[in-house]
Each structure stands twice: as C-alpha cells, then as structure tokens.
Amino acid sequence: METYKPAINHIDTDILIIGGGAAGCAAAIEARETSPHARIIIMEKAQIERSGCLASGINAINAYITENQTPESYLEYVKNDSHGLLRDDLVYTIACRINQATARVESWGLPIMKDQGKPLQKGPRSIRIKGESIKPIHAKKVRESAITVLNRVTATNFIVNRGSVVGAYGFNLRTGQFYAITAKGVIIATGGASGIYRSSNTGEIAHRMWYSPFNTGAGYAMGIRAGAEMTSFEMRFIPTRIKDSATPTGILAQTFNMPQVNILGEQFLKKRYGFTRDKKVTSCERLHYMFKELKAGRGPISFTMDHLTGEQIDDLKLTLLDMSPAFVLQWTANAIDKHQEGIEIGTSGPYINGGHTQSGYWIDRERRTTLPGLYAAGDVAGGAPKKYVSGCWVEGSIAATTCLADSAVQKETQLYEKDLQTELARTYKPHNLYNEKKDGIFPQEMETKLQKLMDEYAGGIYTFYDLHERRLQIAQRQLLELKKDGEMLLARDFHELNLCHEVLDRIDVAEVVIAHLLTRKETRWPGYQTRIDFPDQDDTNWLCFVNSIRDPRSGEIHMTKKPYDADALLKDLY
Amino acid sequence: MTITIDKKKCDGCGLSKQPPCMKSCPGNLIYKEFSMKKAVLRCGADCWDCYCCVKVCPKEAIDVVLAYEISNRGAFLKPKALDSNTIEWVLQDKQGNSTSYRQSTQYLPLEQDAADETFTEIGEGI
Structure with a gap:
C-alpha cells in the first residue's frame, strides 16, 4: 500500500495562536488592537464558536475583584487556597486586570447580571x-x-529551529490536509488535559465529565517534546462536583447557600473538622475531608435544599441552563426534589490544569515560556491557580503584547524540508499502518489502558486519589511499556488519526505527571496530592516548585526544585 | 453521553457541506453522510452533552439522551431560539408537566468562514 500523501499547506504569519478558547481569542484580539497590520492566525481543533471549556456556556465570572476586594486581597486568598505556594507575580498581574478584561468582553456583548448598576x-x-x-x-x-481562523486543524508539534519555536505543524481532522505554519511568535493556549486518568464515570457516560473531554493536553505534550520547562504537574485538579453529572457546585454552595451534609445530616466540615467562616476550608481540603467522611462510612455527601423556595429552584435551574443543561434534564428525569436526599456530591478528574490548579508551562511575568518564540496563556500556563475565564483573558492579552514586542526583533522563520518530512511521517503513521496491515491497536483501546493504569497506580479514584511511591513506580513502568505500543496505533480515518495523537499526547503528559508526583516527597495539597508515605506538609524542604524538562534528544525527564521567594517574585509590582 | 438525530426530520441541511450541527460539535463527532443526506453521530460515548448541536439544528431533529444508568426515561429538555436574544427551553417531566425557561443570551448564528468554501470530504473509511 502506498504511503498517504496529504496536501501540504505552508503558511507564513506574524503571530500563530494555537487554541481558540478564552485565552486564545483574547490573545488574538489584543494582538489585532495593538498591531492593525499584523498577520494573525488561530489554529483551532474544533470550531471557535463552540470550542474549548466554554462550549456549553458559563454562568459566572469566577475571578473578579468585587467591591470589598483588592488585587492584594485576591492574591492573599489564592495563596492561602494553594497552601502557600504559587507564582505571586502571575496571580497578581492577573488580579490587577481581571475587571478590565471582563468589561472588555462585556463590550463585545457578554450579558453581565446587574444589581442597581453593579455586577x-x-x-x-x-x-x-x-x-x-x-x-x-x-x-x-x-x-x-x-x-x-483555521478550524478543525489540530496541532501536532512545534516547528523548532536551534531551540527557538518558529511555528507549528497540524492537520485538518476532517480533510487530512497538513499544515506547516511558520510564525515570528507562537502563543500556546490549548487548555489543560482531561482523560489522563479514568473518569469517575465510565463506559457510555465516560465523557460526562466537568472539564472538556476534548482538552487532551496537546499544548502540554508539544512543549514537553520540545524541551520546555513545566511546573507543578503534581498539583492535580480533582474538583468536587455534582455526582454523575459532574456539574460545578460553586453556584449551589455560594449563591444558593446549600449546606453540605453527610449521611447523618451533619454539616461535617464544621462539626467534625472545625472549619468556620473565619477558618475556611481550601479547595483541595474540601475533597480531602469529603473523602475522610466517605472512608469513615458517613457517605454519601449531599447538598440539602430544604430552605429553597420554588422560585429559587427555578432561578437555579435557569442559571444551570447557561452552563450544564444536561444536569437540568437529569434533575427532572430523576425527579430530584427538595424533600428527598438532596443533590449528591461526587468528584470529577483528576485533571491536569493551570486555570484552577497550577500545572503548566513555567513562564515569566510577561508570559514567555522557556523556549524563545513561545508564549503561554490560559489553562496551559502554570503557576497561577484560580485564574478561571477572566484570568485566561488577561493572560491572553499579556502574552500577545509580549509576543508582538519580541517578534519585532525575531529571527528568520525557516521551514526545513528534513523537519517537515519527519513530522509528516510521524503524523500519518497510524493511518499508513492501518492501510498497510490493519493489525495493531486502536486509540480508544490505548486510551482506556492508559486511564486504567493511571487510575490504579498513579492515584485515581481507585485508591481514593491517594499516592504512594511504590505504586507510582508501577505506574511508571507500565507507562513505559504502553509508550512503546504507540508505534502500533491504527487510524482508519482522520478523526481517528486525531484520536491517535490525543492518546500519544496524553501519554507524554502522564509520564511527566508521574515524574512530578514521585518528586514531591511531602503532602502539599491533601486531596489533590496526598502522599500516604509522606503525609505531612514539609515547608523546610518542599516550599518550592517542582519543575521538569524532558530532554528532546534522549527523552529523559530532568526534575528540579525551584526555590520559592515571594518577595523576589513581587519585586517592583507592589 | 449521546444524542439522537431524528432521521425523519434531518435532511442533512440540503446541499450544505457542513450542516450547523457538524460545525458546532466541539468533539468533531458529527459528520454528514452525503449519499443519505443525513447528519450522523460517530460515537455516542464520546459526546459531552453540551447541547451545541441541539441549539443550532434548524429542523429541531437533535435531542440529548442521558444514559439510563444515571437517568430515568421519559423527561426531555429542548432549546429553541426565539430571537437573537432569547432561547426558550422547554423542560418536561415524565408525567407530562412542562415548564419553560427563557434564557437571555446573545444568540449568534454560526458564520461562514473561508475554510467552509474549500472544505471537501475526503475522509477515508467513514
């Protein structure tokens, strides 16, 4: 059988943005406003009208400086929530601009609910x-x-010349056409990664998850393969969510004041663990203490809604239609009502994510990654937890400004034939293998195997998300085997070819996740990262970032401890 | 989870190479079967139940179906764009009681872009 020969589109541009979600769109628009004549391309795996985390919509801006808050108080809150470790400079630069960024999107037409003129x-x-x-x-x-906008074009790798990023490769997952886009600057904004671990839901409902199942960690994987420095992959994000539907719980807890109770009806966070209005539970502890209750046999945990009026329930349902319509249907189908056991809480994930937790590219204050020519924004960028949608807008803007300023002095953007041929061969290999002998492994099979081993040995729900050195070593060994099997992937069509690259990307991300989990020998974020062999927080040795670089030649992952110095990070900022 | 596409209602949007459902799916899960003039779902288990395709279908042919393991049968939820600023959702329980919710929005139709013009279906094996 002849090797598949795709049409090859070589496009040269000034700025290439990979990923057209909140961060990518904000970056593109900022770049246009700063530079009226720059050539700007967004490479998008789906269709930007409904791509990324916000496909269904969202009912809140979750990072906003409200009347009683300041950027300083925002930073303090996020720092406490992240157990004392984060990039103060990144969080602070976001906090200073989130209201401005929100007002800007309001001017594009986003309806913000108001009360006497105020949000x-x-x-x-x-x-x-x-x-x-x-x-x-x-x-x-x-x-x-x-x-x-190049819709339905998925990125496969960066074009790297002598260590600098000068573009990216990709292919159209419907037509199979290949793209080599050279650029003076590249902004990566592909989001985080779901599907690294087996989801709490499996089989037919495996994609009933909170994070987008189509955020598959491509941006992380491309950076990992190119040798970019990554941070905090061990801080996994495992949100408590409405059981089965994986709908966010914040609106229920905060706006509708629905208390969380155990099977005995106790508000256990207060009664058993002493959390109060003054001593607030952090995001990861919320999960940790919920699982303590489950392990003690006092589950399930639910929200009660006895206090809600019919009118409030209708308001809640209407609000949920803005984000999770499927839950509204499920609510009605199962006739959940306030006189029954309430709305049960489960979990979703673990996800690798830089918008809620802080896993991602190690970037400077101006959002430069460690690879010249590459900038990061949004969930793929590390160090700034709880940036949410509005933080993604800010990061997109900052990355675009920096990228434009740097690209004014940027080097030549040559595309070398040898590199192009190498990537072409890698990209279409599963399709060619299928045409050649039809014997091998389909991506769905490999994805399931990856998720199973991560679940059972690298701290999935199978072990209540708990981690242990020995188990992680088993995961590491099994993953190495799985990685070799990547050679056997088969793709019958281009949609399946995309699934092949998604699972290859996920494997590269998983390998780094395990390396990070093995490195941090303390429990910094109970719930998200509970080391049962190192159960305590150890500030003497571990109040530092865990970073990694995968050597592009040898494939070895080098781990480093980055000292944490909040004062130095905030120098000249406030 | 999954959607159903009513074969009687779906006409594949006539000559359209990319019907709105296919265009809006964030997971690239819908394609058009040109010989049958129908939109087809690739894999139900890959669906995120985001309702994007349901909202844009001009024939109201698409429905989200929750898996029986987590949801009883008999209820339905249907969105319909009343005008560019309002979506009306009709929610009905299995007893047939229905409630409608008016959602204010900035409902914007999917726009054509250059990629559509050059779009050709050369996928193999589908």
Whole structure:
C-alpha cells in the first residue's frame, strides 16, 4: 500500500495562536488592537464558536475583584487556597486586570447580571453572567478583527529551529490536509488535559465529565517534546462536583447557600473538622475531608435544599441552563426534589490544569515560556491557580503584547524540508499502518489502558486519589511499556488519526505527571496530592516548585526544585 | 453521553457541506453522510452533552439522551431560539408537566468562514 500523501499547506504569519478558547481569542484580539497590520492566525481543533471549556456556556465570572476586594486581597486568598505556594507575580498581574478584561468582553456583548448598576455577586470574588453564548461572542469579535481562523486543524508539534519555536505543524481532522505554519511568535493556549486518568464515570457516560473531554493536553505534550520547562504537574485538579453529572457546585454552595451534609445530616466540615467562616476550608481540603467522611462510612455527601423556595429552584435551574443543561434534564428525569436526599456530591478528574490548579508551562511575568518564540496563556500556563475565564483573558492579552514586542526583533522563520518530512511521517503513521496491515491497536483501546493504569497506580479514584511511591513506580513502568505500543496505533480515518495523537499526547503528559508526583516527597495539597508515605506538609524542604524538562534528544525527564521567594517574585509590582 | 438525530426530520441541511450541527460539535463527532443526506453521530460515548448541536439544528431533529444508568426515561429538555436574544427551553417531566425557561443570551448564528468554501470530504473509511 502506498504511503498517504496529504496536501501540504505552508503558511507564513506574524503571530500563530494555537487554541481558540478564552485565552486564545483574547490573545488574538489584543494582538489585532495593538498591531492593525499584523498577520494573525488561530489554529483551532474544533470550531471557535463552540470550542474549548466554554462550549456549553458559563454562568459566572469566577475571578473578579468585587467591591470589598483588592488585587492584594485576591492574591492573599489564592495563596492561602494553594497552601502557600504559587507564582505571586502571575496571580497578581492577573488580579490587577481581571475587571478590565471582563468589561472588555462585556463590550463585545457578554450579558453581565446587574444589581442597581453593579455586577451581581455570585460569591465573594465572583459575579453572575448570562453566559450561554460566551463562545459565539468571542468568535464574532475575532471575525470582526480580521484574524484568520483555521478550524478543525489540530496541532501536532512545534516547528523548532536551534531551540527557538518558529511555528507549528497540524492537520485538518476532517480533510487530512497538513499544515506547516511558520510564525515570528507562537502563543500556546490549548487548555489543560482531561482523560489522563479514568473518569469517575465510565463506559457510555465516560465523557460526562466537568472539564472538556476534548482538552487532551496537546499544548502540554508539544512543549514537553520540545524541551520546555513545566511546573507543578503534581498539583492535580480533582474538583468536587455534582455526582454523575459532574456539574460545578460553586453556584449551589455560594449563591444558593446549600449546606453540605453527610449521611447523618451533619454539616461535617464544621462539626467534625472545625472549619468556620473565619477558618475556611481550601479547595483541595474540601475533597480531602469529603473523602475522610466517605472512608469513615458517613457517605454519601449531599447538598440539602430544604430552605429553597420554588422560585429559587427555578432561578437555579435557569442559571444551570447557561452552563450544564444536561444536569437540568437529569434533575427532572430523576425527579430530584427538595424533600428527598438532596443533590449528591461526587468528584470529577483528576485533571491536569493551570486555570484552577497550577500545572503548566513555567513562564515569566510577561508570559514567555522557556523556549524563545513561545508564549503561554490560559489553562496551559502554570503557576497561577484560580485564574478561571477572566484570568485566561488577561493572560491572553499579556502574552500577545509580549509576543508582538519580541517578534519585532525575531529571527528568520525557516521551514526545513528534513523537519517537515519527519513530522509528516510521524503524523500519518497510524493511518499508513492501518492501510498497510490493519493489525495493531486502536486509540480508544490505548486510551482506556492508559486511564486504567493511571487510575490504579498513579492515584485515581481507585485508591481514593491517594499516592504512594511504590505504586507510582508501577505506574511508571507500565507507562513505559504502553509508550512503546504507540508505534502500533491504527487510524482508519482522520478523526481517528486525531484520536491517535490525543492518546500519544496524553501519554507524554502522564509520564511527566508521574515524574512530578514521585518528586514531591511531602503532602502539599491533601486531596489533590496526598502522599500516604509522606503525609505531612514539609515547608523546610518542599516550599518550592517542582519543575521538569524532558530532554528532546534522549527523552529523559530532568526534575528540579525551584526555590520559592515571594518577595523576589513581587519585586517592583507592589 | 449521546444524542439522537431524528432521521425523519434531518435532511442533512440540503446541499450544505457542513450542516450547523457538524460545525458546532466541539468533539468533531458529527459528520454528514452525503449519499443519505443525513447528519450522523460517530460515537455516542464520546459526546459531552453540551447541547451545541441541539441549539443550532434548524429542523429541531437533535435531542440529548442521558444514559439510563444515571437517568430515568421519559423527561426531555429542548432549546429553541426565539430571537437573537432569547432561547426558550422547554423542560418536561415524565408525567407530562412542562415548564419553560427563557434564557437571555446573545444568540449568534454560526458564520461562514473561508475554510467552509474549500472544505471537501475526503475522509477515508467513514
């Protein structure tokens, strides 16, 4: 059988943005506003009108400086929530601009709920919006800004010349056409990674998850393969979510004041663990103490809603339609009502994520990655937890500004034939293998195997998310075997070819996750990263970042401890 | 989870190479079977139940179906764009009681882009 020969599109541009979600769109629009004549391309795996985490919409801006808050108080809150370790400079630069970024998206048409002219608060640092069409609104602004959008083109690797990123390769997952896009600057904004671990839901409902199942860690994997420095992959994100539907719980807890109780009806966080209004539980502890209750046999944990009026329930359902319509249907189908056992809480994940936790590219204050020519924004960028949608907008803007300034002095962007041929061979290999002998492994099979081993040995729900050195070593060994099997992947069509690259990307991410989990020999974030062999927080040795670089030649992962110095990070900022 | 596409209602949006459902799916899970003039779902288990395709279908042919393991049968939820600023959702329980919710939005139709013009279906094996 002849080797598949795709049509090859070589496009040269000034700025290439990979990923057209909140961060990518904000970056593109900022770049256009700063530079009216720059050539700007967004490479997007789906269609920007409904791509990324916000496909269904969202009902709140979860990072916002409300009346009683300041950027300083915001930083303090996030730092406490992240157990004392984060990139103060990144969080602070986000906090200073989140309201401005929100106002900007409001000017594009995003409806923000108001109370006497002021944004209506959802919680202490969040506001409510009518965000069903948040993605179409972004897309409309992008289209008005003369930005080229390549929909259904998935990125496979960066084009790297002598250590600098000068573009990216990708292919159209419907037509199979290949793209080599050279650029003076590249902004990576592909989001985080789901599907590294087996989901709490499996089989037919495996994609009933909170994070987008289509955020597959491509941006991380491309950076890992190119030798970019990554941070904090051991801080996994495992949110408590409405059981089965994986719907966010914040709106229930904060806006509708629904208390969390165990099977005995106890508000266990207060009664058993002493958390109060003054001594607040952190995000990871919320999971940790819920599982303590489950292990003690006092599950399930539920929200009670006895206090809600019919009118409030209708308001809640309407709000949920802006983000999780499927849960509203499930609610009705199962006739959940306030006189029964309430709304049960489960978990979703673990996810690798830089927008809620802080896993991602190690970047400087201006959002430069460690690879010249590459900038990172949004969930793929590390160090700044709880940035949420509005933080992604800010990071997109900062990355675009830096990228434009740097690209004014950027080097030549040559595409070498040898590199192109290497990537072509790698990209279409599963398709060629299928045409050649039809014997091998389908990506769905490999994905399931990856998720199973990560679940059972690298701290999935199978072990209550707990971690142990020996188990992690088993995961590491099994993953190495699995990685070799990557050679045997088969793709019958281009959609399946994309699934092949998704699982290859996930394997590269998983390998780094395990290396990080093995390195941090303390429990920094109970719930997200509980080392049962090192159960305590150890500030003497581990109040530092764990970073990694995978050697692009040898494939070896080198781990480093980055000292943490909050004062140095905040120098000249405030 | 999954959606159903009503074969009687779906006409593949006529000559369209990329019907709105296919265009809006964030997971690239819908394709058009040109010979049958129908939109087809690739894999139910890969669906995120995001309702993006349901909202844009001009024939109201698509429905989200929750798996029986987590949801009883008999209820339905249907969105319909009333105008560019309102989506009306009709929610019905299995007894037939229905409630409607008016969602204010900035409902914007999917726009054509250059990629559509050059779009050709050369996928193999599907």
